[in-house]
Amino acid sequence: MLADTLRELRGLQLRDEDGEVQIIELEPPVTDAEIHKLESRLPSPIPSDIRAALAVSIGFANSPLESFSLIDLGGFGLEDVFPFAYSIAHDGYGNYWVVDLHSDSKAWAPVFYACHDPPVILYQSATIEAFVRDTMQMWQPGRRSPVDVVHEDASTHIWRHNPNLIKQPDAARSPDPELRAFAATLAPDFEISDLRQAKLGDGFSWGRYGPATKIERHGTAHMWAIARPPTLSRIRHFLFGRARQ
Numbered sequence: 001m002l003a004d005t006l007r008e009l010r011g012l013q014l015r016d017e018d019g020e021v022q023i024i025e026l027e028p029p030v031t032d033a034e035i036h037k038l039e040s041r042l043p044s045p046i047p048s049d050i051r052a053a054l055a056v057s058i059g060f061a062n063s064p065l066e067s068f069s070l071i072d073l074g075g076f077g078l079e080d081v082f083p084f085a086y087s088i089a090h091d092g093y094g095n096y097w098v099v100d101l102h103s104d105s106k107a108w109a110p111v112f113y114a115c116h117d118p119p120v121i122l123y124q125s126a127t128i129e130a131f132v133r134d135t136m137q138m139w140q141p142g143r144r145s146p147v148d149v150v151h152e153d154a155s156t157h158i159w160r161h162n163p164n165l166i167k168q169p170d171a172a173r174s175p176d177p178e179l180r181a182f183a184a185t186l187a188p189d190f191e192i193s194d195l196r197q198a199k200l201g202d203g204f205s206w207g208r209y210g211p212a213t214k215i216e217r218h219g220t221a222h223m224w225a226i227a228r229p230p231t232l233s234r235i236r237h238f239l240f241g242r243a244r245q
Helices: 002-009 033-040 047-053 127-138 144-163 167-170 175-182 230-244
Strands: 013-015 021-023 085-090 096-100 111-116 117-127 191-194 214-217 223-227
Touching: 013 127, 021 175, 085 127, 111 127, 111 144, 111 214, 117 127, 117 144, 127 144, 167 175, 167 191, 175 191, 175 223
Parallel strands: none
Antiparallel strands: 013 021, 085 096, 096 111, 111 117, 191 223, 214 223
16 A cells, blocks of 8 residues: 555665665645645545545655655646646656546556656556655665666657557557557557556657647547647658659
């Protein structure tokens, strides 16, 4: 349980990247006013495990990340990717870790890393509890933290190589009925990222074709499609189509 993990981490002594001892401290628990305010703007009820965690603390006073809070940090956009992204952590450079909420959400999970430079969305953790433990691993010896792997390595890999994208014509012939149904709503120039069974570091470049990249999502499923914006396609046709004439 996340609440138990927060209690366990309170007072833990770790060494940061500079070798300085850091004592993990928790913020106070949520107040009644804060919980009512939060409930009023969420698209779905607060799950029982999150309520229990909020009764312990709203987040960390210090941690390997710039901030971690169970009270939405705000400042996140990309509504065409996540119509209601609830941000729980921030790296101090404009990048967030978010949970994807909607009206049918039963849990605040999984956790995605949403980066603007490079502009990618990556799968981070199955639960917030796992994300918290992986975050603390950044200040512990031994295995490298999965948070570090996603933040430093996977984001660059996805941006440079764009692996595992499915072309719309291929998806339209898929034996998977949900993938096939999504493809049927898209033009042939779209490519689909299917993150329904994602593992650490899987993701897609939401800005592959610049800030005007076309993005479509299949309902609340973790499937997105991207394509060049119409203006870019027309410019390329003008520049290169005329050259071939």
